[in-house]
Amino acid sequence: MILRIYTIIHVLISLLGIVSGFVVIYGLHTANLMNGWTSFFLATTVATSVTGFFFPVKRLMPSHIVGIISLVVLAPAIYARYHTDLTGSWRWIYVVGVVLAQYLNFFVLIVQSFQKIPALKALAPTQKEPPFAITQLVFLVLFVLLGVVAVMKFHV
Numbered sequence: 001m002i003l004r005i006y007t008i009i010h011v012l013i014s015l016l017g018i019v020s021g022f023v024v025i026y027g028l029h030t031a032n033l034m035n036g037w038t039s040f041f042l043a044t045t046v047a048t049s050v051t052g053f054f055f056p057v058k059r060l061m062p063s064h065i066v067g068i069i070s071l072v073v074l075a076p077a078i079y080a081r082y083h084t085d086l087t088g089s090w091r092w093i094y095v096v097g098v099v100l101a102q103y104l105n106f107f108v109l110i111v112q113s114f115q116k117i118p119a120l121k122a123l124a125p126t127q128k129e130p131p132f133a134i135t136q137l138v139f140l141v142l143f144v145l146l147g148v149v150a151v152m153k154f155h156v
Helices: 002-029 035-052 062-083 090-116 118-123 130-153
Strands: none
Touching (some): 002 035, 002 090, 002 130, 035 062, 062 090, 118 130
């Protein structure tokens, strides 16, 4: 019962992070810092990664690796945002960090969707089938484009 509640909380934090991440990326595209949304996105994305480590498993899982990468990406992004005034190269470090952290959140959403939604699981039961690979590739390309545009447009 406690694990189920913990899982629900973890999923809710993750989904809130994903929604707020898209708002923050929109802000990057419009050169708007979106202070409240940014704080919320960064906090929920850190919380998503951290809470993922407390599920009862006996070995290092791919989800843990993604969580570690996310935290490593978020550290300089958070530092850039709150300690450098986004001057010089810190501006693009922040932008790339935000977009990459959002991509990692979305990557996990796709993985989980293919594991938990019956119609998607039927299309790619082992996640080695073309529908899964194509979905991941399409979203990778979209996030690269979002990131390139954000780096070009975000100026404070």
